Amino acid sequence: MATDPMQTTAARRPGGMTALRAARLAAGAVFVIFGLGKFINHAAELASFRVYGIPSAEVMVYAIGVLEVAGGLALLAGVAIAPVALLMAGNMAVAIVVSGLGEGEVVPSLTLAPVLLIVMGFLLWTETRRVGRPG
Numbered sequence: 001m002a003t004d005p006m007q008t009t010a011a012r013r014p015g016g017m018t019a020l021r022a023a024r025l026a027a028g029a030v031f032v033i034f035g036l037g038k039f040i041n042h043a044a045e046l047a048s049f050r051v052y053g054i055p056s057a058e059v060m061v062y063a064i065g066v067l068e069v070a071g072g073l074a075l076l077a078g079v080a081i082a083p084v085a086l087l088m089a090g091n092m093a094v095a096i097v098v099s100g101l102g103e104g105e106v107v108p109s110l111t112l113a114p115v116l117l118i119v120m121g122f123l124l125w126t127e128t129r130r131v132g133r134p135g
Contacts, residue, residue, distance in 0.1 A: 020126060023119045028075030030116065031088060034108075035068025052098045067091060075123075082127040089120035 038045045038061050045065075049057035067087065074084045092113045100109030 020122065024075050024078070024081070024123055027116055027119045028072045030112070031068045031072030031075065035065050035072055038062065038065025038068065048099070052103060054098070064091065082124055082131065085120040085123040085127065089117055089124065092117040092120060
């Protein structure tokens with residue numbers, strides 16, 4: 001029987017939650033919060049997207065907001081983890097390059113975004129390994 005990387009003893013925290021699950025839930029909450037910000041603080045987010053040179057900024061603010069809220073909720077619910085992690089990793093990579101490196105925006109683009117990118121990469125790696133194993 002194959003060992004599930006999501007359930008290894010070394011990754012367990014007290015109370016039975018794995019470190020990976022805790023990271024998934026924390027990332028999901030962060031994505032929901034930042035995604036909601038695209039709607040709640042729309043004018044400021046739109047101004048930022050324009051500064052970053054994002055094409056069709058008016059549409060993209062809403063599209064990224066939907067992606068972050070929906071992706072965050074999926075991570076919180078534990079559904080479609082691999083595809084969501086892939087999409088969110090792409091989102092974070094763009095944030096790092098465009099606003100972090102391109103505009104020098106340290107927080108959150110060169111602090112939180114790289115951490116989220118690493119978490120998404122690890123989720124993608126562990127989830128594809130778990131799904132690909134015969135059960």
